[in-house]
Amino acid sequence: MNSIKIxxxxxxxNVSCGYDAMGFSMEALGDEMIFTKTKEKSVIISKIExxxxxxxxxxxxxxxxxQHMLNDSKADFGLDIQIFKKFKPGSGLxxxxxxxxxxxxxxxxxxxxxxxxxxxxxxxxxxxVTACGxxxxxxxxxAIYGGxxxxxxxxxxxxxxxxxxxxxxxxVIHPQIEIKTEAARKVxxxxxxxxxxxxxxxxxxxxxxxxxxxDFDLIGRSLVDLVAEPNRKxxxxxxxxxxxAAISNGALGAGISGSGPxxxxxxxxKQTANKVAEAMNTVYKNSGIDYSIYxxxxxxxxxxxx
Ligand SMILES: Nc1ncnc2c1ncn2[C@@H]1O[C@H](COP(=O)(O)OP(=O)(O)O)[C@@H](O)[C@H]1O
Ligand SMILES: N[C@@H](CCOP(=O)(O)O)C(=O)O
Numbered sequence: 414m415n416s417i418k419i420x421x422x423x424x425x426x427n428v429s430c431g432y433d434a435m436g437f438s439m440e441a442l443g444d445e446m447i448f449t450k451t452k453e454k455s456v457i458i459s460k461i462e463x464x465x466x467x468x469x470x471x472x473x474x475x476x477x478x479x480q481h482m483l484n485d486s487k488a489d490f491g492l493d494i495q496i497f498k499k500f501k502p503g504s505g506l507x508x509x510x511x512x513x514x515x516x517x518x519x520x521x522x523x524x525x526x527x528x529x530x531x532x533x534x535x536x537x538x539x540x541x542v543t544a545c546g547x548x549x550x551x552x553x554x555x556a557i558y559g560g561x562x563x564x565x566x567x568x569x570x571x572x573x574x575x576x577x578x579x580x581x582x583x584x585v586i587h588p589q590i591e592i593k594t595e596a597a598r599k600v601x602x603x604x605x606x607x608x609x610x611x612x613x614x615x616x617x618x619x620x621x622x623x624x625x626x627x628d629f630d631l632i633g634r635s636l637v638d639l640v641a642e643p644n645r646k647x648x649x650x651x652x653x654x655x656x657x658a659a660i661s662n663g664a665l666g667a668g669i670s671g672s673g674p675x676x677x678x679x680x681x682x683k684q685t686a687n688k689v690a691e692a693m694n695t696v697y698k699n700s701g702i703d704y705s706i707y708x709x710x711x712x713x714x715x716x717x718x719x
Pocket of ligand 2 (some may be wrong): 424426427431432433434504505506507552594597641647668669670671672673
Protein backbone atom coordinates (compact mmCIF):
# COMPACT_ATOMS: atom_id res chain seq x y z
CA MET A 414 0.00 0.00 0.00
CA ASN A 415 1.48 3.35 -1.07
CA SER A 416 -1.29 5.76 -0.18
CA ILE A 417 -4.01 5.78 2.43
CA LYS A 418 -6.93 8.07 3.34
CA ILE A 419 -8.06 8.02 6.94
CA UNK A 420 -10.68 9.47 9.29
CA UNK A 421 -9.71 10.32 12.87
CA UNK A 422 -12.48 11.21 15.34
CA UNK A 423 -13.04 14.26 17.47
CA UNK A 424 -12.93 13.33 21.16
CA UNK A 425 -14.36 14.56 24.43
CA UNK A 426 -11.67 14.37 27.11
CA ASN A 427 -12.14 14.30 30.89
CA VAL A 428 -15.89 13.45 30.70
CA SER A 429 -16.33 15.73 33.76
CA CYS A 430 -14.75 13.72 36.60
CA GLY A 431 -11.81 12.13 34.74
CA TYR A 432 -9.34 15.01 34.25
CA ASP A 433 -6.53 13.66 32.01
CA ALA A 434 -7.84 10.14 32.65
CA MET A 435 -11.03 9.63 30.62
CA GLY A 436 -12.27 10.34 27.11
CA PHE A 437 -14.62 9.18 24.38
CA SER A 438 -14.68 9.46 20.59
CA MET A 439 -17.42 10.99 18.47
CA GLU A 440 -18.92 9.24 15.46
CA ALA A 441 -20.19 12.31 13.61
CA LEU A 442 -17.11 14.51 13.62
CA GLY A 443 -13.44 14.09 12.80
CA ASP A 444 -10.55 15.01 10.51
CA GLU A 445 -9.47 13.38 7.29
CA MET A 446 -5.91 12.96 6.04
CA ILE A 447 -4.14 11.40 3.06
CA PHE A 448 -0.70 9.83 3.53
CA THR A 449 1.41 8.93 0.49
CA LYS A 450 4.77 7.19 0.66
CA THR A 451 7.67 9.02 -1.02
CA LYS A 452 11.16 7.85 -2.01
CA GLU A 453 12.73 10.88 -0.32
CA LYS A 454 12.94 10.05 3.41
CA SER A 455 11.41 13.29 4.62
CA VAL A 456 8.01 14.39 5.92
CA ILE A 457 6.28 16.96 3.72
CA ILE A 458 2.91 18.48 4.60
CA SER A 459 1.69 19.46 1.14
CA LYS A 460 -1.88 20.57 1.91
CA ILE A 461 -3.84 21.87 4.91
CA GLU A 462 -7.50 22.70 4.46
CA UNK A 463 -9.93 23.97 7.10
CA UNK A 464 -7.50 25.56 9.59
CA UNK A 465 -4.56 27.89 9.68
CA UNK A 466 -1.80 25.54 10.86
CA UNK A 467 1.95 25.34 10.30
CA UNK A 468 3.26 23.46 7.27
CA UNK A 469 6.67 23.00 8.95
CA UNK A 470 6.79 19.35 9.98
CA UNK A 471 8.35 20.07 13.37
CA UNK A 472 5.59 22.54 14.31
CA UNK A 473 2.56 20.54 13.17
CA UNK A 474 1.64 17.57 15.37
CA UNK A 475 1.20 15.51 12.21
CA UNK A 476 4.83 16.07 11.22
CA UNK A 477 6.09 15.51 14.76
CA UNK A 478 4.33 12.15 15.15
CA UNK A 479 5.26 11.10 11.60
CA GLN A 480 8.96 11.87 12.13
CA HIS A 481 9.04 9.96 15.44
CA MET A 482 7.46 6.91 13.81
CA LEU A 483 9.64 6.95 10.70
CA ASN A 484 12.75 7.21 12.89
CA ASP A 485 11.64 4.52 15.33
CA SER A 486 10.66 2.06 12.60
CA LYS A 487 13.72 2.91 10.45
CA ALA A 488 11.27 3.16 7.54
CA ASP A 489 12.74 3.09 4.06
CA PHE A 490 10.27 5.74 2.84
CA GLY A 491 9.21 9.34 3.51
CA LEU A 492 5.73 10.83 3.47
CA ASP A 493 3.62 13.40 1.70
CA ILE A 494 0.69 14.33 3.94
CA GLN A 495 -2.54 16.20 3.18
CA ILE A 496 -4.64 17.38 6.13
CA PHE A 497 -8.35 18.19 5.95
CA LYS A 498 -9.43 19.73 9.26
CA LYS A 499 -13.17 19.48 9.85
CA PHE A 500 -13.25 21.31 13.18
CA LYS A 501 -11.13 24.09 14.58
CA PRO A 502 -8.00 23.81 16.75
CA GLY A 503 -8.53 25.03 20.29
CA SER A 504 -12.07 23.63 20.29
CA GLY A 505 -11.84 21.31 23.28
CA LEU A 506 -12.72 18.52 20.90
CA UNK A 507 -9.24 17.12 20.50
CA UNK A 508 -8.28 18.78 17.22
CA UNK A 509 -4.57 18.23 17.76
CA UNK A 510 -5.31 14.73 19.05
CA UNK A 511 -7.31 13.84 15.92
CA UNK A 512 -4.30 14.85 13.83
CA UNK A 513 -1.77 13.09 16.04
CA UNK A 514 -3.76 9.86 16.40
CA UNK A 515 -4.76 9.75 12.75
CA UNK A 516 -1.09 10.08 11.81
CA UNK A 517 -0.05 7.28 14.16
CA UNK A 518 -2.81 5.03 12.83
CA UNK A 519 -2.09 5.79 9.15
CA UNK A 520 1.66 5.26 9.38
CA UNK A 521 1.14 2.03 11.30
CA UNK A 522 -1.10 0.83 8.48
CA UNK A 523 1.60 1.74 5.93
CA UNK A 524 4.04 -0.24 8.13
CA UNK A 525 1.69 -3.26 8.01
CA UNK A 526 0.54 -2.94 11.65
CA UNK A 527 3.95 -3.06 13.32
CA UNK A 528 2.77 -1.24 16.46
CA UNK A 529 0.11 -1.94 19.11
CA UNK A 530 -2.58 0.60 20.02
CA UNK A 531 -0.67 1.33 23.23
CA UNK A 532 2.48 2.13 21.22
CA UNK A 533 0.45 4.29 18.81
CA UNK A 534 -0.92 6.20 21.80
CA UNK A 535 2.64 6.87 22.97
CA UNK A 536 3.60 8.22 19.53
CA UNK A 537 0.46 10.38 19.40
CA UNK A 538 1.23 11.78 22.87
CA UNK A 539 4.39 13.32 21.36
CA UNK A 540 2.05 15.38 19.20
CA UNK A 541 0.19 16.56 22.31
CA VAL A 542 3.49 17.79 23.75
CA THR A 543 3.87 19.96 20.63
CA ALA A 544 0.25 21.17 20.82
CA CYS A 545 -0.06 21.94 24.53
CA GLY A 546 3.22 21.23 26.29
CA UNK A 547 1.96 18.11 28.10
CA UNK A 548 2.02 14.44 27.09
CA UNK A 549 -1.67 13.90 27.78
CA UNK A 550 -3.24 10.64 26.64
CA UNK A 551 -7.00 11.06 27.16
CA UNK A 552 -7.88 12.49 23.73
CA UNK A 553 -5.33 10.51 21.71
CA UNK A 554 -6.20 7.18 23.34
CA UNK A 555 -9.93 7.77 22.71
CA ALA A 556 -9.17 8.59 19.05
CA ILE A 557 -7.04 5.44 18.62
CA TYR A 558 -9.04 2.88 20.62
CA GLY A 559 -12.53 4.31 19.96
CA GLY A 560 -15.38 4.37 22.49
CA UNK A 561 -14.68 5.32 26.10
CA UNK A 562 -11.18 4.92 27.50
CA UNK A 563 -9.59 5.20 30.92
CA UNK A 564 -5.93 6.15 31.28
CA UNK A 565 -5.40 3.99 34.35
CA UNK A 566 -1.72 4.91 34.57
CA UNK A 567 0.66 7.28 32.77
CA UNK A 568 3.89 5.65 33.94
CA UNK A 569 3.81 3.00 32.72
CA UNK A 570 1.08 3.90 30.25
CA UNK A 571 -1.98 1.70 30.76
CA UNK A 572 -5.11 2.32 28.69
CA UNK A 573 -8.36 0.52 29.43
CA UNK A 574 -11.14 0.39 26.84
CA UNK A 575 -14.54 0.74 28.52
CA UNK A 576 -17.79 -0.57 27.00
CA UNK A 577 -20.03 2.09 25.50
CA UNK A 578 -23.78 1.71 26.04
CA UNK A 579 -25.25 1.88 22.53
CA UNK A 580 -28.10 4.17 23.69
CA UNK A 581 -25.68 6.81 24.96
CA UNK A 582 -25.64 9.90 22.67
CA UNK A 583 -23.49 13.02 22.95
CA UNK A 584 -24.62 16.58 22.27
CA VAL A 585 -21.83 19.13 21.91
CA ILE A 586 -21.96 22.89 21.46
CA HIS A 587 -18.79 24.50 20.14
CA PRO A 588 -18.66 28.29 20.53
CA GLN A 589 -16.19 29.42 17.88
CA ILE A 590 -13.70 30.99 20.24
CA GLU A 591 -10.27 29.43 20.67
CA ILE A 592 -9.11 28.26 24.09
CA LYS A 593 -5.61 26.88 23.93
CA THR A 594 -5.28 23.73 26.02
CA GLU A 595 -1.92 24.92 27.27
CA ALA A 596 -3.52 28.07 28.75
CA ALA A 597 -6.55 26.23 30.15
CA ARG A 598 -4.27 23.75 31.95
CA LYS A 599 -2.72 26.62 33.88
CA VAL A 600 -6.02 27.45 35.62
CA UNK A 601 -6.42 23.92 37.01
CA UNK A 602 -5.02 23.76 40.57
CA UNK A 603 -1.92 21.62 41.11
CA UNK A 604 -3.06 20.65 44.61
CA UNK A 605 -6.56 19.80 45.84
CA UNK A 606 -7.94 18.95 49.28
CA UNK A 607 -8.32 15.24 50.01
CA UNK A 608 -12.07 15.82 50.46
CA UNK A 609 -12.27 17.04 46.85
CA UNK A 610 -10.10 14.15 45.63
CA UNK A 611 -12.38 11.63 47.36
CA UNK A 612 -15.43 12.98 45.52
CA UNK A 613 -13.57 13.10 42.23
CA UNK A 614 -12.20 9.54 42.25
CA UNK A 615 -15.52 8.22 43.59
CA UNK A 616 -17.25 9.78 40.57
CA UNK A 617 -14.72 8.20 38.18
CA UNK A 618 -15.52 4.84 39.77
CA UNK A 619 -19.23 5.59 39.42
CA UNK A 620 -18.90 6.60 35.78
CA UNK A 621 -16.90 3.52 34.83
CA UNK A 622 -19.34 1.24 36.69
CA UNK A 623 -22.30 3.01 35.09
CA UNK A 624 -20.83 2.51 31.60
CA UNK A 625 -20.21 -1.20 32.24
CA UNK A 626 -23.65 -1.77 33.76
CA UNK A 627 -25.50 0.54 31.31
CA ASP A 628 -26.85 2.23 34.42
CA PHE A 629 -27.81 5.61 32.97
CA ASP A 630 -28.78 7.17 36.30
CA LEU A 631 -25.39 6.26 37.73
CA ILE A 632 -23.65 7.69 34.66
CA GLY A 633 -25.57 10.94 35.18
CA ARG A 634 -24.86 11.12 38.93
CA SER A 635 -21.16 10.62 38.24
CA LEU A 636 -20.79 13.43 35.67
CA VAL A 637 -19.47 15.83 38.30
CA ASP A 638 -16.17 17.71 38.14
CA LEU A 639 -14.88 19.50 41.23
CA VAL A 640 -11.35 20.03 39.89
CA ALA A 641 -11.22 21.57 36.40
CA GLU A 642 -14.77 22.80 35.75
CA PRO A 643 -15.05 25.30 38.64
CA ASN A 644 -11.83 26.97 37.48
CA ARG A 645 -12.29 26.74 33.72
CA LYS A 646 -15.96 27.56 33.31
CA UNK A 647 -15.32 31.30 33.54
CA UNK A 648 -13.49 31.02 30.19
CA UNK A 649 -16.65 29.73 28.49
CA UNK A 650 -19.54 32.09 27.68
CA UNK A 651 -22.91 30.95 29.14
CA UNK A 652 -21.43 27.73 30.55
CA UNK A 653 -23.80 27.53 33.55
CA UNK A 654 -26.83 28.40 31.41
CA UNK A 655 -25.99 25.73 28.80
CA UNK A 656 -25.37 23.07 31.45
CA UNK A 657 -28.62 23.92 33.22
CA ALA A 658 -30.55 23.92 29.90
CA ALA A 659 -29.11 20.51 28.97
CA ILE A 660 -29.93 18.88 32.29
CA SER A 661 -33.40 20.38 32.59
CA ASN A 662 -34.17 19.04 29.11
CA GLY A 663 -33.29 15.47 29.95
CA ALA A 664 -29.51 15.15 29.65
CA LEU A 665 -27.94 12.71 32.12
CA GLY A 666 -25.23 15.29 32.79
CA ALA A 667 -23.08 17.93 31.09
CA GLY A 668 -19.67 19.50 31.44
CA ILE A 669 -16.71 21.05 29.67
CA SER A 670 -15.41 19.07 26.72
CA GLY A 671 -11.66 18.74 27.21
CA SER A 672 -10.28 22.15 28.08
CA GLY A 673 -13.20 23.96 26.41
CA PRO A 674 -14.77 26.04 24.99
CA UNK A 675 -16.99 23.16 23.79
CA UNK A 676 -19.60 21.91 26.24
CA UNK A 677 -20.83 18.31 26.06
CA UNK A 678 -23.92 16.57 27.40
CA UNK A 679 -24.69 12.85 27.47
CA UNK A 680 -28.24 11.60 26.99
CA UNK A 681 -30.04 8.30 26.77
CA UNK A 682 -31.29 8.10 23.17
CA LYS A 683 -31.17 10.38 20.14
CA GLN A 684 -34.53 12.00 20.79
CA THR A 685 -33.38 13.39 24.13
CA ALA A 686 -29.99 14.34 22.67
CA ASN A 687 -31.79 16.35 19.95
CA LYS A 688 -33.94 18.08 22.59
CA VAL A 689 -30.79 18.93 24.51
CA ALA A 690 -29.30 20.37 21.28
CA GLU A 691 -32.36 22.63 20.90
CA ALA A 692 -32.05 23.78 24.50
CA MET A 693 -28.34 24.58 24.02
CA ASN A 694 -29.22 26.42 20.81
CA THR A 695 -31.78 28.55 22.67
CA VAL A 696 -29.10 29.72 25.10
CA TYR A 697 -26.66 30.73 22.37
CA LYS A 698 -28.88 31.90 19.50
CA ASN A 699 -29.07 35.58 20.47
CA SER A 700 -25.60 35.74 21.98
CA GLY A 701 -23.80 37.11 18.92
CA ILE A 702 -21.27 34.28 19.23
CA ASP A 703 -20.80 31.91 16.28
CA TYR A 704 -21.24 28.30 17.30
CA SER A 705 -21.85 24.77 15.99
CA ILE A 706 -23.90 22.04 17.60
CA TYR A 707 -23.33 18.32 17.04
CA UNK A 708 -25.47 15.36 18.06
CA UNK A 709 -23.41 12.21 17.77
CA UNK A 710 -23.30 8.59 18.77
CA UNK A 711 -20.17 7.53 20.60
CA UNK A 712 -17.91 6.00 17.98
CA UNK A 713 -16.99 2.42 18.86
CA UNK A 714 -14.10 2.55 16.40
CA UNK A 715 -11.09 4.84 16.57
CA UNK A 716 -9.14 6.23 13.60
CA UNK A 717 -9.89 4.24 10.46
CA UNK A 718 -9.33 3.93 6.72
CA UNK A 719 -11.97 5.60 4.53
N1 LIG B 1 -2.40 19.25 13.02
C1 LIG B 1 -2.78 20.04 14.03
N2 LIG B 1 -4.08 20.10 14.37
C2 LIG B 1 -4.49 20.92 15.36
N3 LIG B 1 -3.68 21.72 16.07
C3 LIG B 1 -2.36 21.69 15.77
C4 LIG B 1 -1.87 20.85 14.75
N4 LIG B 1 -0.54 21.04 14.68
C5 LIG B 1 -0.21 21.94 15.61
N5 LIG B 1 -1.31 22.36 16.27
C6 LIG B 1 -1.34 23.38 17.34
O1 LIG B 1 -1.93 22.84 18.51
C7 LIG B 1 -2.71 23.84 19.17
C8 LIG B 1 -4.14 23.34 19.31
O2 LIG B 1 -4.14 22.31 20.23
P1 LIG B 1 -4.98 22.45 21.56
O3 LIG B 1 -4.74 23.81 22.16
O4 LIG B 1 -4.66 21.24 22.35
O5 LIG B 1 -6.47 22.41 21.03
P2 LIG B 1 -7.40 21.17 20.71
O6 LIG B 1 -8.21 21.01 21.94
O7 LIG B 1 -8.27 21.59 19.60
O8 LIG B 1 -6.53 20.03 20.39
C9 LIG B 1 -2.68 25.08 18.31
O9 LIG B 1 -1.68 25.95 18.81
C10 LIG B 1 -2.24 24.56 16.95
O10 LIG B 1 -1.52 25.50 16.20
N1 LIG C 1 -7.26 16.47 29.80
C1 LIG C 1 -6.94 17.58 28.95
C2 LIG C 1 -7.76 17.46 27.70
C3 LIG C 1 -7.57 18.58 26.71
O1 LIG C 1 -8.50 18.38 25.67
P1 LIG C 1 -8.58 19.37 24.42
O2 LIG C 1 -9.56 18.75 23.52
O3 LIG C 1 -9.02 20.68 24.97
O4 LIG C 1 -7.20 19.42 23.84
C4 LIG C 1 -7.26 18.88 29.67
O5 LIG C 1 -8.36 18.95 30.23
O6 LIG C 1 -6.42 19.78 29.69
